[in-house]
Every structure is written in C-alpha cells, then in structure tokens.
Amino acid sequence: MGLKFLRTKELKNKRGDGNGQRLPSDRIYDYDTYNDLGNPDKGPEYARPTLGGETNPHPRRCRTGRPSTIADVTSETPVNTMISSTYVPRDEAMEGTRRNDIHMGIWKGVLHNIPSMVATFCNENDVCMDFADLTRLYRSRPEAEMNLNMHGLLKFLDISGSIEEIFKFETPKNLSCVTSYEQDDHELGRQTLAGMNPISIEKLKVYPPVSKLDPSIYGPPESDLKEEHIIGHLNGMSVQQALDENKLFILDYHDIYLPFLEKINSQEDRKAYATRTIFFLTTMGTLKPIAIELSLPPNDTNIPSKQVLTPHHQLVVETRQSSCMR
Numbered sequence: 001m002g003l004k005f006l007r008t009k010e011l012k013n014k015r016g017d018g019n020g021q022r023l024p025s026d027r028i029y030d031y032d033t034y035n036d037l038g039n040p041d042k043g044p045e046y047a048r049p050t051l052g053g054e055t056n057p058h059p060r061r062c063r064t065g066r067p068s069t070i071a072d073v074t075s076e077t078p079v080n081t082m083i084s085s086t087y088v089p090r091d092e093a094m095e096g097t098r099r100n101d102i103h104m105g106i107w108k109g110v111l112h113n114i115p116s117m118v119a120t121f122c123n124e125n126d127v128c129m130d131f132a133d134l135t136r137l138y139r140s141r142p143e144a145e146m147n148l149n150m151h152g153l154l155k156f157l158d159i160s161g162s163i164e165e166i167f168k169f170e171t172p173k174n175l176s177c178v179t180s181y182e183q184d185d186h187e188l189g190r191q192t193l194a195g196m197n198p199i200s201i202e203k204l205k206v207y208p209p210v211s212k213l214d215p216s217i218y219g220p221p222e223s224d225l226k227e228e229h230i231i232g233h234l235n236g237m238s239v240q241q242a243l244d245e246n247k248l249f250i251l252d253y254h255d256i257y258l259p260f261l262e263k264i265n266s267q268e269d270r271k272a273y274a275t276r277t278i279f280f281l282t283t284m285g286t287l288k289p290i291a292i293e294l295s296l297p298p299n300d301t302n303i304p305s306k307q308v309l310t311p312h313h314q315l316v317v318e319t320r321q322s323s324c325m326r
Contacts, residue, residue, distance in 0.1 A: 189287035
C-alpha cells in the first residue's frame with residue numbers, strides 16, 4: 001500500500017498528457033498518428049497522407065510533439081536526422097554497448113559486400129550460389145584479407161587481426177551446430193514451419209490434392225502424387241489413417257504460381273515451378289517432407305508438366321537446385 005500512490009503517479013507520468021515536445025530523457029508513452037511522413041513545406045508533391053485514424057486506420061507511433069509544418073498545420077515537421085533522432089522512450093532506448101554492436105554490424109555488412117559487389121559487376125555470367133558457397137562466407141578466410149596478404153600489406157602494417165575482425169560475420173547458430181543440415185529432411189521441415197509465412201501450411205484433407213484451376217487452360221486438375229510416393233514414409237500407417245489422425249500437412253503453391261510461370265520462365269536464366277510439398281508429422285513432433293510435386297504449364301508435349309520428388313537425396317538436392325534457380 002505504501003507504493004500505491006507512487007505507482008499511480010508513475011503511470012500517469014508515463015502516459016503523458018499529449019502536450020509538449022518529447023526529449024531523449026523522457027519516459028513518456030503517449031501515441032499519435034503517422035502525420036510526419038511528408039514535408040509539405042517543400043512543395044505539394046512532398047505532402048503525404050496521414051496514416052491512422054478512421055480514414056486510414058494504422059498502428060500508432062510514439063508522440064514526439066514536434067511543431068507542425070507551415071503549409072499544413074495537421075502535419076508534423078519530419079525529424080531532421082542530421083541533428084536529432086526519432087524519439088524513443090528512455091526505457092526502450094538501446095544502451096551504449098548494444099548500440100555500438102549494431103553500428104559495427106552495419107559497417108561489417110557494408111565492407112563485407114564491397115568485394116562481392118565488385119566481382120558481380122566485373123563478371124558477366126550469373127553464378128548461382130549453392131549451400132557450400134554460403135558456408136564458406138563464415139568459415140573461410142575473408143577474401144579481402146587474402147587479397148591484402150598477397151601484397152604483404154597486413155604483415156607490414158600489423159593489422160591482420162583487425163582486418164579479419166572487420167570482414168568476419170558471426171556464424172549462424174544453425175550452421176555452427178549442424179554441419180550437414182542442408183541434407184536433413186527434418187531441417188527442411190523446420191525451416192518451412194519457421195518461415196515468413198507458416199500460415200500457408202495446412203492440414204491435408206484429401207490425397208492426392210486436386211487443383212481448382214480451369215482444366216481447359218492448365219490441364220487436368222489431378223495431381224501426379226500417388227499413394228506409392230508416400231506410403232513408405234508413414235510409419236506403417238495407411239494414407240487414410242494418416243489423414244484421419246492429422247498426420248499429413250501440405251504447403252500448396254500450385255494454384256497460386258501456375259498462372260504466372262510462363263512469364264517467369266520466359267525470362268533469361270529463370271526457372272520456377274508450381275509446387276506442392278507433403279509433410280508428415282513425426283513422433284518427435286517435427287514436420288518431415290515426404291514428397292514434393294513440381295508442376296509446369298502443359299504447353300510442351302515433349303516436357304513432362306509434372307514431376308514428383310521423394311526422399312532422401314533426390315528430394316533435398318533437387319529442391320535446393322530449384323530454389324536456387326528461382
């Protein structure tokens with residue numbers, strides 16, 4: 001009870017009253033619409049609509065209290081990043097060490113990309129980077145360091161350690177723990193579930209799946225997936241039993257991508273498929289890919305419009321190559 005008054009006062013201070021300009025030392029969390037995206041004082045073409053409110057609903061931002069523009073009193077003057085920064089409540093601001101680490105990471109990213117950017121501009125042929133090339137970015141000696149060593153500059157200046165630190169990225173945890181995870185079906189399932197759009201994964205209701213596209217344009221709606229493609233990966237269950245026990249899931253991009261494949265594949269050095277991936281829910285609670293169907297528009301009678309890949313080596317390697325080409 002002795003703290004009740006202080007807690008109430010603290011809450012009132014944090015909420016603010018909607019007045020005044022915020023300072024870096026403030027701990028106030030009052031909110032406002034995004035009315036500072038443009039700068040009408042520079043001309044009508046620099047004006048931007050306000051995001052937020054009933055007209056344009058949008059999540060709010062922390063109120064800063066900067067003065068309004070002259071041309072439009074409803075618009076707030078945009079922040080001048082040359083002399084100040086966007087207001088962040090003091091409790092949310094990063095401490096000095098964390099802020100320095102982020103700035104160092106930004107500079108590492110810029111410096112690390114300079115050699116590859118120069119090589120890209122100088123190389124006329126586009127080369128697809130496979131998984132081994134990606135791992136070498138973290139495990140090999142930096143290319144920039146090796147080039148400097150060729151001229152003996154690092155030894156002369158005694159800065160080899162500094163150069164290596166600048167050009168070296170921290171190894172991702174999944175690379176440091178698993179050396180051959182690119183060939184692991186369980187890892188492919190984990191990455192799919194942990195991706196940007198896991199909501200696309202659905203419980204498989206009918207096997208084989210059926211397309212809803214117009215068959216007169218995109219060919220027969222039936223899939224080339226058959227029972228024999230997956231029956232050996234269901235831990236002794238039948239396909240119907242796996243469906244009934246909610247053990248089968250699908251990542252279905254067939255109907256979404258098939259109408260656009262002609263335009264995509266008509267571009268130079270491009271190859272994409274409309275895909276269906278079937279996953280099995282294992283006893284460990286992980287999703288394991290057990291079949292992938294690659295589909296193309298049925299335009300060329302000499303090229304099969306559908307192909308089914310199954311574990312283990314064929315599934316992962318060809319899927320990686322397909323993603324790489326795409």
